[in-house]
Amino acid sequence: MAFKGAIVVDNEKCKGCGVCVANCPTGTLALAKHVNSRGYNYAYMAEPDKCIGCTNCATVCPDDVITVYKVKI
Amino acid sequence: MDVKDIIKPENMVYGKTKLLTDNILHYCPGCSHGVVHKLIAEVIDEMGIQDKTIGISPVGCAVFAYNYIDIDWEEAAHGRAPALATATKRLNPDKYVFTYQGDGDLASIGTAEIMHACNRGENIVVIFINNAIYGMTGGQMAPTTLLGMKTATTPYGRRADLNGYPLKITELIAQLEGTCYVTRQSVETAPAVRKAKKAIRKAFENSMMKKGTSFVEIVSTCNSGWKIPPVKANKWMEENMFPFYPLGDMKDR
Known part of the structure; x- marks a missing residue:
């Protein structure tokens, strides 16, 4: 079973710390x-x-600006 | 599959908890405070105790914590959060009371309060953010600053002969009979955040079981104080803080 995801970032609240980028496994x-x-x-x-x-x-995310969506494909 | 087809309300798996207000956090980019705020809000939300929780905010960067988590808050004088929490819990035994303190607040000026509150076994939760520096006042040396670590007041690194040794306050507190759960966690990676959340939840559950004080230390970063960018600061913490402040449960009964 595979999953596909997508995220929405609240651009105005994001502080660009890059911790999410470093923690993204893909x-x-x-x-x-x-x-x-x-x-x-x-x-x-x-x-x-x-x-x-x-x-x-x-x-x-320290500022909790990311919302994650996920579907089965 | 197009991104637009995935982004639908029914497919949402992670979003901001309602307990966090819409205010933009005043913390620096990448600050661990934000993650810990989020964890506390999520735990309170999941336990359904929003109207039964009273937080005590400290003096330090987290002094404005009451702007971000939508529960009842009290603001303590510097270091006196455990004393205020004692009174609050004794007067309202059916409430969940927690203090949120940094290392300058808890391990320096508030040492007497935290020691005696833990020794009395008050049924409160203590969330202790240890970033080894005084963040809000400009990065001065804290009791928890590592040997050799450069701060505003130890520009050539902390020296044992001049500044003394770093204080392992969590180990000291684990010795006290009044505590029931003492643990040290971190929030730099996703698995670590999930572990820390479990620890915070356990601490909140303990506080209603009349077992004693629950103490959760979170080893954190202070990018501005350490003068290291956020991602590198996490790496620096793993390399330098964890050997001296090992993670894990120190006491659980």
Whole structure:
């Protein structure tokens, strides 16, 4: 059974610490080149196809800005 | 499958708990405080004790904790959170009372309060954030600062002959008869966060069983104080803090 996931990052609240990027087991996440209104490079799904919805990124997020969605395929 | 087809309310597996308010945390990027706030909010939410929980916030970075978790809060003088928690718990024995303290608050100015509250076996939960530095005031040396660690007041590294030795306060507290659960956790990786959440939940459950004080230390990072970026700070913590502050349960009865 395989899973496919996707995340939604609250760009305005993200502080771009990069802890989610370091904890992503599949290398889905990266920090954006753009900044939000507070000047932080927010996290985003650089390679959405790789996401498996494991929730590791949301679990370690200090600002709780990540929502994770997951489906069976 | 397109991302838009996955992002639907019925597929959500992890989201912000309702107990956390929408305020943006004032902590620096990557600060462990945010994770611990989230864990406490999730545990309270899962146990369904929102209207029965009273938190005591400390003096330190977490002084504004009452802005972020939607429960009743009290604000203690520096280091006096365990004394306030004692009174609160004794007057409201049916409430869950917890203190949230940093290492400067708990291990330095509040040593007397925490020692005696734990020795009396007050039925409270103590969440202790140990980042080995005074974060809010600008990164000065704390009692828990490691030997050789550079801080604003020990610019050449902490020296044992001049500054004394780092204080393992959790080990001291584990010696006290009044405590029932003493553990040390961390929140730098997803498995560690899940373990820490279990520990916090157990501590909250213990506080209603009249077994004594539950003490949860979280070894944390202070990126601004250590002057290391968040991800590297987590690595630095694993390499330097964990050998001196080993993780695990020290006491569980």
